Every structure is written in C-alpha cells, then in structure tokens.
Amino acid sequence: QVQLVESGGGLVQPGGSLRLSCAVSGSIRSFYTMDWYRQGPGKQRELVAAISSGGRTNYADSVKGRFTISRDNAQNTVYLQMNSLKPEDTAVYYCNVVTWEFQNYWGRGTQVTVSS
Numbered sequence: 001q002v003q004l005v006e007s008g009g010g011l012v013q014p015g016g017s018l019r020l021s022c023a024v025s026g027s028i029r030s031f032y033t034m035d036w037y038r039q040g041p042g043k044q045r046e047l048v049a050a051i052s053s054g055g056r057t058n059y060a061d062s063v064k065g066r067f068t069i070s071r072d073n074a075q076n077t078v079y080l081q082m083n084s085l086k087p088e089d090t091a092v093y094y095c096n097v098v099t100w101e102f103q104n105y106w107g108r109g110t111q112v113t114v115s116s
Contacts, residue, residue, distance in 0.1 A: 001026050001027060002024060002025070002026035002027070002028050002097065002099075002105040003024070003025045003026050003105075004022055004023070004024050004095045004096075004097065004105055004106065004107035004108075005022065005023050005025075005107060005108075006020060006021070006022050006093065006094070006095050006107045006108070006109060006110040007020070007021050007022075007023075007110060008020040008021050008110060009093060009110030009111045009112045010111075010112070010113070011113045011115065012085055012112070012113070012114055013114070013115070013116050014085060014086060014087060014114055014115075014116055015084060015085065016085050016114070017081070017082060017083045017084075017085065018082045018085065018112060019079060019080070019081050019082070020036065020079065020080040020082065020093055020095075020110060020112075021077060021078075021079050022034070022036075022077060022078045022079070022080075022095030022107055023075075023076070023077050024076040024077065024078070024095075024097055025076065028099055029076060030053065030073075030100065031053065031097045031098060031099055031100070032052070032053060032098045032099060032100050032102070033050050033051065033052050033053070033097070033098045034050070034051055034069075034071050034078040034095070034096075034097050034098075035047060035048075035049065035050040035051070035069075035078075035095070035096040035097070035098070036048045036049050036050075036069060036078070036080045036093055036094070036095060036096070037093070037094045037096055038089075038091035038092065038093045038094065038112075039091055039092050039094070039109075040088070040090060040091040041090070041091075043091070045094070046060065047060060048060050048063055048067065048080070048093070049063065049067055049068075049069035049080060050069065051069045051070065051071050051078065053073075055071075057069055062088075063082075063089075066082065066083050066084045066085075067080060067081065067082050067083070068080070068081040068083075069081075078095060078097075080093070082112070085112075085114045086114060087114045087115060088114075089112060089114050090112060090113050090114050090115070091111075091112060092109040092110065092111050092112075093109060093110050093111075093112050094106055094107055094108075094109045095107040
C-alpha cells in the first residue's frame with residue numbers, strides 16, 4: 001500500500017507563490033512517475049506537471065514557465081513550486097504516483113485559491 005499526503009495549499013493573491021509538497025509513504029519506494037493534477041470548480045481533473053524517475057519533466061501549457069515540479073527520491077517527496085499565480089489556477093491539487101507496475105495512487109488533495 002501507498003499513502004500520499006499533500007500540504008502547502010492555501011489562499012494567495014494573484015502574482016503570488018505557493019509550494020506544494022506530497023509525502024509518499026508505504027511499502028513501495030520507487031515510482032515510474034510522480035505527478036500533480038488539479039481540478040477547478042466545474043472542470044475535469046487535469047495533469048499539471050509530471051516528473052519521471054530519471055528527472056524528466058512535463059508541464060501543461062497553461063503552467064509552463066510558472067510552475068516547477070521536483071522530487072526528492074531519498075525522502076520520497078514530490079514538490080510543486082507555483083509562481084505568478086493566477087485566479088484560473090484556483091483548484092484542488094492532487095498528488096499522483098504511478099508504480100512500475102502502472103498502479104495509480106492518489107492523495108486527498110489540497111485547496112489552492114488565488115484571489116485578491
């Protein structure tokens with residue numbers, strides 16, 4: 001079993017920054033990818049950023065140049081640094097990991113609200 005706990009969400013003004021963290025624990029210590037998704041009000045869940053075991057990253061077009069995903073393999077933690085936040089970034093952000101057997105595990109999410 002794998003447990004994911006997100007933290008770092010909150011209320012921030014437009015143009016501000018937040019750093020999300022996702023601590024992964026359990027019996028599996030290595031993952032194919034570690035990802036961040038988000039689901040805004042009335043929207044479908046979408047992939048925000050992904051990072052492979054080798055460190056290759058992929059971003060949604062809407063966040064390129066503003067968000068940075070990183071991972072600490074020793075601590076089994078994945079981060080999402082979010083800069084220049086916009087109201088349209090308001091969403092619940094979910095951490096997701098994919099095992100080498102292509103099993104998906106999800107966190108419960110953390111709310112990010114961008115508003116003045």
